[in-house]
Amino acid sequence: MIICDSCNREISENAYVCDFCGKVTIAGKKMGLGPKDYSILLGIFGLLISLFIPLITWGLSGVGYKQAKENSNNKGLAINTVAIIISIISMIYYLYQYFKR
Numbered sequence: 001m002i003i004c005d006s007c008n009r010e011i012s013e014n015a016y017v018c019d020f021c022g023k024v025t026i027a028g029k030k031m032g033l034g035p036k037d038y039s040i041l042l043g044i045f046g047l048l049i050s051l052f053i054p055l056i057t058w059g060l061s062g063v064g065y066k067q068a069k070e071n072s073n074n075k076g077l078a079i080n081t082v083a084i085i086i087s088i089i090s091m092i093y094y095l096y097q098y099f100k101r
C-alpha cells in the first residue's frame with residue numbers, strides 16, 4: 001500500500017489513479033497518465049541557449065520546472081534548476097558588460 005499524495009489515503013501501489021480522489025499516482029505517472037512532462041527536453045533547450053539568450057531560458061525552464069514538479073521528476077527539476085542558474089549568471093554578465101562601457 002502507498003499513500004496518495006493528494007488525499008493522504010491508502011491506495012494500492014499498482015493503482016494508476018487514486019480510488020478516492022482520482023489523482024494520478026506515481027505508478028500512473030510512469031505509465032504516462034500524469035500531466036504533460038517535457039521538463040527534460042525544456043531543460044536541455046534552456047541549457048543550450050542559457051549562455052546566449054538567458055531570457056528565453058527563463059521562460060523555457062520556468063515551464064519545465066513547473067512540469068517536473070507536477071510529475072515529481074527529479075531529473076527534470078535538476079536540469080531546469082541548473083539552466084535557470086546559468087541563465088541568471090549570464091544575464092548578470094551581459095548587464096555587467098553593458099554598463100561597463
Ligand SMILES: [Zn+2]
Nearest residue numbers: 004007018021
Ligand atoms: Zn487520493
